[in-house]
Amino acid sequence: MADDEDFRLFVRECSPALSRHAYLLTGDHQLAEDLLQSAFASVYRHWRRVRDDNPAAYLRRAIYHQHVSWWRRRRVHEHLTGAPPERGESDPAEDAALRVSLGQALAALSPKQRAVILLRFYDDLTEAQAADVLGVRVGTVKRHAHDALRRLREVAPGLLDEDAGERSPR
Template sequence: MDDFRDFVRQRSSALSRNAYLLTGDHQLAEDLLQSALANTYRHWRRIRDDNPEAYVRQAMYHQHIAWWRRRRVTEQLTGAPREHPTADPAEATDLRLTVTAALRRLTPKQRAVIVLRYYDDLTEAQAADVLGCRIGTVKRHGHDALRRLREIAPDLLDLSWQRSTS
């Protein structure tokens, strides 16, 4: 199983970033990745020659949704969002925190579609394959997620518009 160890060493950073984007929490992301890697290890002989990274990502998305279904935590707003972001020398950090907070407010399926489509740069068909659903379902979750992001984080639109005009 040296090839599994090599795979984990080579791809764990990228997979860890994906797990964090899905969960919005470092500890949950570590747990999610470990769970997916444990599942991958059990099936390693069968998948190692195919596309093991896709298998791990799919396992993470499915595990995250399963956790979410069991947890059923209701969303609670703790305060009104800022009207205008304050000028901060660490603009990249501010953008990252804003994106992370906005992603946390999406449903797990919406978050998975956004991460797959815009972070992993997968097509709708590829995202549907990873999530085990139809392309129309990916389109619907993507549409709903983008609409929700426009509502909860309008400052992201301002930042993207400012960057495109700079």
């Protein structure tokens, strides 16, 4: 019974962040919810083994592997339609335009490139940590990140201020 309560607490604490993670990976709210539910089920089956180690990392890996499994079967073009709400005070119209632009730019990436960008820049993982989550070598993560950033600069040059390496103030 203590295991079940530990797992419930883990789910409550991690759900919001991992839900955003799954959404950014899939670009679809319903698919993200399904993906997260499936990953939680996987973690629950192995809870006694992973609870003392790093269950959030195990769950992120389960999310990624489940997502890869799904897109290999489906091969459906993804259409990103939005993003989690931005924090801070800014113009809602500009934020909406930026989210649409970013969503379209991310849709232009391959699933692996999008996963690397998500892990490196959204989850703020190191190259080694991202490689561990994806089950690939560090060099593969570097190559996917390089190719993805180059592609993002091609399809959405207005997203980055080349001089500062940051989003342009609009």
